[in-house]
Amino acid sequence: MFRFGEPLYLYLLIVLPVLAAFYFYSNYRRRKRLRLYGDPQLLKELMPDVSKYRPDVKFWLMLAALGMIIFMMARPQFGSKMETVKRQGIETVVALDISNSMLAEDVTPSRLDKSKKLISRLVEKFNNDKVAMIVFAGEAFTQLPITSDYISAKMFLESITPSLISTQGTDIAGAIDLAMKSFTPNEGVGRAIVLITDGENHEGGAIEAAQAAAKKGIRVFVLGVGSPDGSPIPVEGSNEFRRDKDGNVIVTRLNEQMCQEIAKAGGGIYVRVDNTNNAEKALNAEINKLAKADVETQVYTEFDEQFQVLAWLALLLLAAELMILNRKNPLFKNVNLFKQK
Known part of the structure; x- marks a missing residue:
């Protein structure tokens, strides 16, 4: 059986779409301001080291890491032992x-x-x-x-x-x-x-x-x-009421x-x-x-914490985010993973 030990932390997940919406809005405003300076293609040629895709990749890695951290705080658990217990009930x-x-x-x-x-x-x-x-x-x-x-x-x-x-x-x-x-x-x-x-x-x-x-x-x-x-x-789905055949x-x-x-x-x-x-x-x-009488119930009596997997995933995502630079690295100018084909 799977459960969350602290399910209230899952409410923090609402922060993720809010951050995504704010990021999209910020990008829209930034592109709008850049167009005021001149032709976007010309600006791209004047700033060859600026990457169009790396900031997006870094943001999504950071957002995914934050999601992993929230799930980790909620303490995901798997039941590892089931026992039959007797309780007084109806x-x-x-x-x-x-x-x-x-x-x-x-x-x-x-x-x-x-x-x-x-x-x-x-x-x-x-x-x-x-x-x-x-x-x-x-x-x-x-x-x-x-x-x-x-x-x-x-x-x-x-x-x-x-x-x-x-x-x-x-x-x-x-x-x-x-x-x-x-x-x-x-x-x-x-x-x-x-x-x-x-x-x-x-x-x-x-x-x-x-x-x-x-x-x-x-x-x-x-x-x-x-x-x-x-x-x-x-x-x-309407303001009408049900009617008979007449x-x-x-x-x-x-x-x-x-x-x-x-x-x-x-x-x-x-x-x-x-x-x-x-x-x-x-x-x-x-x-x-x-x-009330003895009622036999199958229940999980032991739960194993599963946050370790999420912690490692969050750590790897954060490490990947740190390793990706906002600008193109001149040492790898011939390798462009984010270039459009």
Whole structure:
């Protein structure tokens, strides 16, 4: 496994394009000033020792060396030893509705974006727990298998959009069924399915699926996102709204009754998600009540530092930059590596 020991230093990489832009701008201004003195070809003949390409080569070598130094400061590491450890935790499968209706903006900034932020904060509070992510619309599929790698969970979360599933609809039953298959076979572990949806179930069977989960000791918590009053569905990349075949604007409404029935059948609670943090607090309180048991996790326990390679590369780049002169060396006047053909 590869990781950075000090990943915050990677933010310094933004300096590289800034320096490159400044260098290009400086070259442009320099060439513009030179043209004021006379014909560029004549100036070139009057200054035969001035190299057109060497300053560029020196700059790019220096910039590459700086990039190597920044990566070196971030401490790249490779995991060298993996062990199975036992920790006290629970298992949670998040099933997120990504149908087009989740683009509605009756919750700020949208139902889907609000849900993603809620999941992100939920994952941040996990400690020694396992999490999996399922996305669903007209069908359901596993976005992230159950894991204790929270960094990967948040990374996969960022990539979730309605375009991941071409089949539109809201198959809540299919999502719950898939979630039940996502848990590990460990005994005695508290298990929960966190279903996040606007409740517009088009396929049926959701209540029966939640009852089946409850019989297996899996609690189903339902977070209803949206407003019962409804909201139009924006068309991405435009100021238009989705319309039906008759040209009428489609209004999507939160089906709280459906959400409440699913939560009741699954032995969990229903919480409405609005523009406050109340839903997050209520969900965390319920999840903390779940029984924690020994959860086996494969983790890397030793990491080898890899900065030495980058240090040597930076040193070689700096040495090459120092050896290249800005002007042509008269000792090598017959050797011009930077001459245009």
